[in-house]
Amino acid sequence: xxxxxxxxxxxxxxxxxxxxxxxxxxxxxxxxxxxxxxxxxxxxxxxxxxxxxxxxxxxxxxxxxxxxxxxxxxxxxxxxxxxxxxxxxxxxxxxxxxxxxxxxxxxxxxxxxxxxxxxxxxxxxxxxxxxxxxxxxxxxxxxxxxxxxxxxxxxxxxxxxxxxxxxxxxxxxxxxxxxxxxxxxxxxxxxxxxxxxxxxxxxxxxxxxxxxxxxxxxxxxxxxxxxxxxxxxxxxxxxxxxxxxxxxxxxxxxxxxxxxxxxxxxxxxxxxxxxxxxxxxxxxxxxxxxxxxxxxxxxxxxxxxxxxxxxxxxxxxxxxxxxxxxxxxxxxxxxxxxxxxxxxxxxxxxxxxxxxxxxxxxxxxxxxxxxxxxxxxxxxxxxxxxxxxxxxxxxxxxxxxxxxxxxxxxxxxxxxxxxxxxxxxxxxxxxxxxxxx
Numbered sequence: 333x334x335x336x337x338x339x340x341x342x343x344x345x346x347x348x349x350x351x352x353x354x355x356x357x358x359x360x361x362x363x364x365x366x367x368x369x370x371x372x373x374x375x376x377x378x379x380x381x382x383x384x385x386x387x388x389x390x391x392x393x394x395x396x397x398x399x400x401x402x403x404x405x406x407x408x409x410x411x412x413x414x415x416x417x418x419x420x421x422x423x424x425x426x427x428x429x430x431x432x433x434x435x436x437x438x439x440x441x442x443x444x445x446x447x448x449x450x451x452x453x454x455x456x457x458x459x460x461x462x463x464x465x466x467x468x469x470x471x472x473x474x475x476x477x478x479x480x481x482x483x484x485x486x487x488x489x490x491x492x493x494x495x496x497x498x499x500x501x502x503x504x505x506x507x508x509x510x511x512x513x514x515x516x517x518x519x520x521x522x523x524x525x526x527x528x529x530x531x532x533x534x535x536x537x538x539x540x541x542x543x544x545x546x547x548x549x550x551x552x553x554x555x556x557x558x559x560x561x562x563x564x565x566x567x568x569x570x571x572x573x574x575x576x577x578x579x580x581x582x583x584x585x586x587x588x589x590x591x592x593x594x595x596x597x598x599x600x601x602x603x604x605x606x607x608x609x610x611x612x613x614x615x616x617x618x619x620x621x622x623x624x625x626x627x628x629x630x631x632x633x634x635x636x637x638x639x640x641x642x643x644x645x646x647x648x649x650x651x652x653x654x655x656x657x658x659x660x661x662x663x664x665x666x667x668x669x670x671x672x673x674x675x676x677x678x679x680x681x682x683x684x685x686x687x688x689x690x691x692x693x694x695x696x697x698x699x700x701x702x703x704x705x706x707x708x709x710x711x712x713x714x715x716x717x718x719x720x721x722x723x724x725x726x727x728x729x730x731x732x733x734x735x736x737x738x739x740x741x742x743x744x745x746x747x748x749x750x751x752x753x754x755x756x757x758x759x760x761x762x763x764x765x766x767x768x769x
Contacts (some may be wrong), residue, residue, distance in 0.1 A: 340501075340683075343500065343501065344668045345499055346493075346497065347493075347494060347497040347498055347501060348400045348689075348693055350490045350493055350497070350692075351494050351496045351498075351686065351689050351690065352690055352693070353487075354490050354494050354686065355483075355485045355486060355686040355687060355689065355690045356492045356500075357474075357745070358491070358682070358683060359683065359686075359687075359688045360474070361471060361487075361544075361680065362679050362680070362683040363683075364467045364470050364471035365377060365471055365663070365679055366679060366680075367463070367467045367673050367677055368464070368467055368468060368471060368663060369466070369552075369663060369665065369676060369679075370672060370676075371464050371665075371667075371676055373374050373683060374463070374464065383690060383702030385698055389591055392587065392591070392599075393583075393585070393586075393587035393591070394583040394584055395404070395450070395586035396415065396425070396583070396599075396602075396690070397583050397587070397750075398450060399415075399425055399427065399445050399447075399450060400412060400427065400580070401580065402450070403427050403429065404442055404580070406427055407443075407757065408431070409431075409432050409433065410429035410430060410431055410432070410433070411429060411430040411433045411434060411435065411604075411607070412427065412429055412430075412602070412604045413428045413429060413430050413435070413436075413437055413607045413608070413609075413610075414426075414427070414430075414437065414440075414601065414602060414603055414604065414607075414609070415428070415602040415604075416599075416600060416601040416602060417428050417600065418444070419601070420451070421446055423446065423447050424444055424446060424453065425444070425445045425447050426442065426444050426445065426651055427443045427444075427506070427575070428440040428441070428442060428443075428445070429441040429443065430568075430607070434477045434712065435606065435607045435608050436608045437607075437608055437609065440623055440767075448614050452751075455480060461609070462681055471733075472547075472548075474482065475665065475688060478551065479494065480550065481548050481549075482543075482549070484548045485544075485545055485548030485549045486547055488541055488542075488544045489545055491537075491541045491544075491704070492538065492541040492542060492545065495530075495534055495537050495538050495541060496529075496532075496538075498530050498534075499530075499534055499726065499730075501650040502518055502527055502530070502647070502722070502723075502726065503576055503578040503722040503723050506527070506722045507619065507722060509769075511528070511531070511725040511726065511765065512528050512761070512765045512766045512767050513766075513767045513768075513769050514528065514766050514767065514769065515768075515769050516768060516769070522691060522692040522695070522750040523686050523688075523689055523692045524526040526685055526689045526692060527685075528762075528766065529673060529681050529682075529684060529685040529688070529729075529762065530689075531725075531726035531729070532726070532729055532761055532762050532765075533678055533681050533682050533685065533731075533758065533762075534728035534729070534730045534731060535607065535731070535732070535734050535737075535758070536678045536682070536683055536733050536737075536758070538734075539661055539733075540661070540662055540678075541542065541733065541736055542658075543654075543658035543659075543662035544658070544662050546651075546654045546655050546658040547655070547658050547659060548661055549597075549659075550655045553651050553652060554652070554655075555654055557648075557649060557651075557652055558608075558609060558663060560612070561646075565611055565646065566582075566611040566612065568739050569611050569613055569614055569625045569643075570612055572612050572613035572614070573613060573638070581639060582638065582639075582640040585640035586615050586617070586635045586637065586640045587602075588597065588640075589633075589635050589640050589642050589769045590615075590617035590619060590633045590635055590642070592642075592764070593619065593623060593631075593633045593642050593645060594619060594623045594626075594631070594720070596622040596623060596626065597615075597619040597620070597621065597633075598617065598619060598620050598621065598686050599617060599619055599621060599629060600618045601617070601618035602615060602616075602617050602619050603615065603616040603618075605637045613636065613637050613638065614633060614634050614635060614636055614637055615634070615635040615637055616632055616635075617632070617633040617634075617635055618630050618631070618632055618633075619631055619633055624742050624743050624744045624748075627655055628656065628742065629648075629657075630648055630652075630653075630656055631644050631645055631646065631648065632645070632646040632647075632648060633646075634646060637642075657741075660739065660741060661741065663675075663694075665738050665739065666740070666741060667748070668681075668750050669734055670752055670756075671740065671752055673711055674752070674755050674756070674759065677759055678759075681762060687743075715738060729757070729758050729761065732754060732757060733755065735751075735754075736751045736752070736754035736755045736757075737751075737755070738751075738757070739751035739754075740752050
């Protein structure tokens with residue numbers, strides 16, 4: 333059983349080495365993240381295109397049916413696997429076909445259509461030749477493929493640990509001092525700036541870190557859903573009769589039924605029956621709403637392929653909801669240019685915090701001053717509540733940041749603008765809240 337003093341020292345030492353490990357990668361993630369943050373500004377085109385003028389709720393089922401029919405006429409030996417609007421352009425519809433009747437998405441044929449003209453679009457090259465594509469692969473997987481995503485997830489977990497342990501250590505080292513107090517000596521100054529910047533950006537960093545971990549492990553989480561939740565769902569319909577003719581005959585009605593399952597339903601993905609990510613004799617249609625909250629949360633509508641009636645509506649498990657919410661929270665791309673600028677400031681400050689921590693550590697090592705700069709541990713200090721004077725200010729800043737991020741994501745209009753404005757509070761504290769000692 334560790335004593336409090338031993339536990340504190342172990343957390344402190346682990347925080348240091350985890351920080352060095354994370355800082356090496358954080359330079360890459362911060363700079364590449366800034367490029368991705370301003371993707372639409374760099375490319376000179378909006379990221380999302382409104383499809384309101386392309387298709388109406390009544391015409392969409394027939395348009396989807398016509399596109400599917402045209403595709404199967406062109407590739408009669410292929411099996412339809414999935415159909416969905418392009419995430420960057422709702423006016424573009426993507427269809428995935430299993431070559432020669434394959435049920436697997438891996439290696440599937442990719443066909444794209446312009447919904448307004450019903451014309452097939454040429455496929456973009458899969459090689460990451462552009463700046464944005466290359467940067468995305470660097471940020472997402474360090475150019476290492478699927479194994480790189482797992483490694484990035486491990487780095488993300490280390491980052492989250494570093495944030496939590498740093499917050500815990502902050503109160504210990506700030507005993508008897510005020511938030512933002514910066515000592516004049518050069519060596520102490522870097523350490524104090526590291527701690528001050530760390531606790532002010534703690535709330536933002538935790539959101540970005542946790543969302544990044546969910547994005548890194550999204551492949552595993554989807555497979556877990558496939559082999560657990562989807563398998564359980566499949567067992568309910570394993571004896572259901574099925575016919576390949578149902579895929580075409582009732583497809584338009586299937587789309588209509590899915591749209592009518594919710595008053596404001598918008599289709600985001602269609603999985604065909606008897607496929608890798610489908611179930612026997614039923615379509616799985618992922619739908620979102622159009623509201624501030626419903627637009628972020630998806631539901632799975634199970635539609636009978638033969639009768640085109642909704643069999644049931646399945647709520648996605650918590651971990652998949654987190655995956656869906658993680659992208660906007662991680663990249664900060666849901667509040668316009670204003671939020672992007674705020675996000676960039678947080679990212680640069682967090683990068684400075686990481687670099688200050690590393691440089692101050694090696695400075696102390698070089699001058700052998702660790703024993704002089706460390707604070708003696710006392711059991712009474714360890715018993716301090718998170719709401720004590722040392723933790724009250726950083727805890728309040730973190731909670732304010734979390735609330736502002738959630739409100740800006742799940743609200744519109746004036747409440748969203750006020751929530752975005754609230755994100756200026758920690759930035760203002762960073763700029764104006766320092767006290768020199």
